[in-house]
Amino acid sequence: MDTELGRTLAEAARTIHISTDVDETLKAIASAAMKSLPGFDAVGISTVDKKGRVTTRAATGDLVWDLDALQYELGEGPCVDTLREAEVVAAPSIRHDQRWPRYVPRAVDLGLQSQLALKLFLDDEGTLGGLNLYSTQSEQIHPEAEAIAELFATHAAIALGSARQIDALNEGLKTRSTIGQAIGMLMGQYTLNDDAAFGLLVRMSSTSNLKLRDIAAHLVDEANQRAADAKSSTKRGS
Numbered sequence: 001m002d003t004e005l006g007r008t009l010a011e012a013a014r015t016i017h018i019s020t021d022v023d024e025t026l027k028a029i030a031s032a033a034m035k036s037l038p039g040f041d042a043v044g045i046s047t048v049d050k051k052g053r054v055t056t057r058a059a060t061g062d063l064v065w066d067l068d069a070l071q072y073e074l075g076e077g078p079c080v081d082t083l084r085e086a087e088v089v090a091a092p093s094i095r096h097d098q099r100w101p102r103y104v105p106r107a108v109d110l111g112l113q114s115q116l117a118l119k120l121f122l123d124d125e126g127t128l129g130g131l132n133l134y135s136t137q138s139e140q141i142h143p144e145a146e147a148i149a150e151l152f153a154t155h156a157a158i159a160l161g162s163a164r165q166i167d168a169l170n171e172g173l174k175t176r177s178t179i180g181q182a183i184g185m186l187m188g189q190y191t192l193n194d195d196a197a198f199g200l201l202v203r204m205s206s207t208s209n210l211k212l213r214d215i216a217a218h219l220v221d222e223a224n225q226r227a228a229d230a231k232s233s234t235k236r237g238s
Contacts, residue, residue, distance in 0.1 A: 025163040026058035029156045033131060034060055037149055038142040040116070040133040044068050047129035047160075048083055057129075066110055067134055070103060077103040078117035082130045090146055091115045093139040111136040118149050120157040128160050175213045182216035185223055 026045045033043045044064035047057050056068040071077030077100050078089035091097050094115055095108045107115075116133040131153050135141075179201070186197040205215045 022160070022163045022167050023057065025159050029131070029159065030058040030060050033133065033149075033152060033156075036152055037116075037133060037145050039114075039138055039140070039145055040135050041137055042067075042134040044079075044132045044134075045120075045129060045156075046079060046083065046132060048127055054080075054083060054129075063110065063112075063134060063136070064132070067107055067112060067115075068132065070106055070110075074100075074102045076100045077107070078115050079130055079132045082117045082119040083127060086117075087119045087121075088146060088150060089115075089117045090141055091117075092141045095139075113137065113139045114141050116141055116145060116149060118153040120153055120160060122157055122161045125161055125164075128157055128164070131156060175216075178220055179213060179216040182219045185219060 026047070030043045030045050034040070037043075042063045043060045044056055044067075045058040046054055046068060048054050054072055056065060059065050059068070067077075068079060071079045074080075078091050081089045091099075092114045094104055094112055097104055112134055114135045118131045118133075120128045120131055122128065131149070133145075133149065182201055183194055183197045186192060186200055187194060190197070190200070192200065201216060201219075202212065205212045208215055210218070
């Protein structure tokens with residue numbers, strides 16, 4: 001790896017750690033990859049959820065959306081392979097590649113000449129998604145691109161994993177706050193202590209077949225709506 005590419009990679013690694021928002025992190029990863037990896041003119045980030053649903057969450061251009069969607073639709077292509085077993089899939093001169101007989105002809109029609117796909121994963125979380133790099137400029141993949149991309153994907157996976165953990169923590173704090181509000185409402189409405197109010201909320205969750213957080217949110221939303229209606233009625237009467 002030459003000095004300039006090394007500096008670019010280091011700068012990219014710093015960039016993707018700036019934001020703690022998942023979507024902002026993904027945008028930073030895609031943008032930094034464009035600057036860091038030679039020979040590619042379109043970059044996308046795919047994420048996979050616990051149910052196996054794959055979604056393109058960041059892209060540097062329309063071509064990425066088209067090629068990603070094509071691979072999801074057909075269930076084949078370098079991107080799909082890395083979301084399964086492969087960690088890295090290189091496809092230089094892709095028009096001659098016979099591994100994806102349905103994907104290749106349609107991708108070539110869209111202008112694709114070469115492609116590199118990498119799995120984004122962490123040992124304790126498994127597959128988080130994929131880093132997908134497309135070239136419409138060259139059939140050849142730069143000799144150093146794969147090695148650089150592997151290093152970059154490691155940084156990207158760590159940043160994405162951290163962002164997801166923070167996102168989950170924020171959601172957890174929001175859920176706790178909502179449940180706390182619902183318990184407070186039940187305490188006031190039925191003259192209960194906090195343990196009894198929590199027990200009532202649990203029973204309501206069980207009988208309605210709704211998660212605790214969902215029944216709590218429903219109660220809070222109803223209370224807010226009643227307060228808004230009362231305020232509106234007061235204004236009309238004045």
